[in-house]
Amino acid sequence: MSENRQPLLEVSHLKKYFSASGGGVVKAVDDVSFTIYKGETLGMVGESGCGKTTCGRTAMGLYKKTDGQVLFDGQDVHTLRGADKLRFARRAQIIFQDPYASLNPRMTVADIIAEGIDIHGLAKDRMDRTEQVYRLLDLVGLNKEHANRFAHEFSGGQRQRIGIARALAVHPEFIMCDEPISALDVSIQAQIVNLLVKLQREMGLTYLFIAHDLAMVKHISDRIAVMYLGTVVELTRSERLYEKPLHPYTQALLSAIPIPDPEVERKRQRIELEGDIPSPIDPPPGCRFAGRCALACDRCRQESPALREVEPGHFVACHLV
Numbered sequence: 001m002s003e004n005r006q007p008l009l010e011v012s013h014l015k016k017y018f019s020a021s022g023g024g025v026v027k028a029v030d031d032v033s034f035t036i037y038k039g040e041t042l043g044m045v046g047e048s049g050c051g052k053t054t055c056g057r058t059a060m061g062l063y064k065k066t067d068g069q070v071l072f073d074g075q076d077v078h079t080l081r082g083a084d085k086l087r088f089a090r091r092a093q094i095i096f097q098d099p100y101a102s103l104n105p106r107m108t109v110a111d112i113i114a115e116g117i118d119i120h121g122l123a124k125d126r127m128d129r130t131e132q133v134y135r136l137l138d139l140v141g142l143n144k145e146h147a148n149r150f151a152h153e154f155s156g157g158q159r160q161r162i163g164i165a166r167a168l169a170v171h172p173e174f175i176m177c178d179e180p181i182s183a184l185d186v187s188i189q190a191q192i193v194n195l196l197v198k199l200q201r202e203m204g205l206t207y208l209f210i211a212h213d214l215a216m217v218k219h220i221s222d223r224i225a226v227m228y229l230g231t232v233v234e235l236t237r238s239e240r241l242y243e244k245p246l247h248p249y250t251q252a253l254l255s256a257i258p259i260p261d262p263e264v265e266r267k268r269q270r271i272e273l274e275g276d277i278p279s280p281i282d283p284p285p286g287c288r289f290a291g292r293c294a295l296a297c298d299r300c301r302q303e304s305p306a307l308r309e310v311e312p313g314h315f316v317a318c319h320l321v
């Protein structure tokens with residue numbers, strides 16, 4: 001089990017607050033803790049505005065933290081300087097959500113992919129650089145004829161493959177996949193997930209895979225963390241979460257995923273979530289899900305539930321679990 005493996009990314013009590021433009025504090029990430037073990041994929045799921053991307057970016061050191069600690073292979077990400085910082089930038093890469101916006105339209109595919117190779121001095125000479133680019137194109141299902149073309153000549157799925165090749169070019173150990181399939185057609189999503197799974201197996205990669213719905217992370221995640229309004233409300237092994245979700249929010253998210261069997265689909269009960277995710281500006285005391293939870297009681301509105309381990313490896317933040 002992952003608990004016996006070596007931790008790669010350890011996030012402890014991480015907070016990221018912003019000042020809201022009209023006053024108040026946006027508590028985008030509020031006391032989030034999780035560990036990602038070497039070789040595994042942690043899926044992180046929640047609706048837009050739940051803080052998952054901010055959490056991932058703060059964990060990667062792209063945003064300054066407000067409080068807490070992030071260790072990557074034992075080193076504090078937010079205090080890295082000089083050569084250590086550059087080394088971390090090579091070991092931990094990001095694949096972005098929008099393959100249309102994240103690739104420079106004025107650069108050839110070869111130059112996009114080789115950017116990291118150049119920064120980190122990973123090619124012996126020009127020929128070695130070109131060979132590395134060809135190898136990376138092949139690895140992600142493209143070919144060397146694509147090297148001298150520009151990003152706008154490719155489809156969304158192909159652009160995401162280019163983004164993956166760019167991340168792999170520097171031989172990372174860890175990749176934060178920031179909603180890498182959300183902007184793609186449903187028919188293409190599975191291809192990109194399958195590619196990421198294949199690359200993980202071949203290269204021993206570790207992923208943080210961020211997505212806004214549970215259907216997207218199902219086939220790639222070993223464990224899943226469900227986020228709601230800046231906090232993790234449930235975290236457990238993937239099969240366990242789909243089989244026996246314990247938090248009312250996870251139950252509602254899962255009930256929204258259609259089941260391909262029409263008989264089962266007709267009989268099962270949907271849990272409707274009322275309203276949108278509330279504003280993270282100065283959230284009220286108590287459970288942040290209370291305003292949308294059918295089970296909310298007085299205690300829920302006064303006391304914030306802590307994330308507790310309710311069975312081995314299964315963490316839930318709810319007074320009633």
Ligand code: SF4
Pocket residue numbers: 247248249287288289290291293294295296297300305317318319320
């Ligand atoms: Fe619902 Fe209360 Fe549990 Fe929050 S603590 S999820 S409001 S039952």
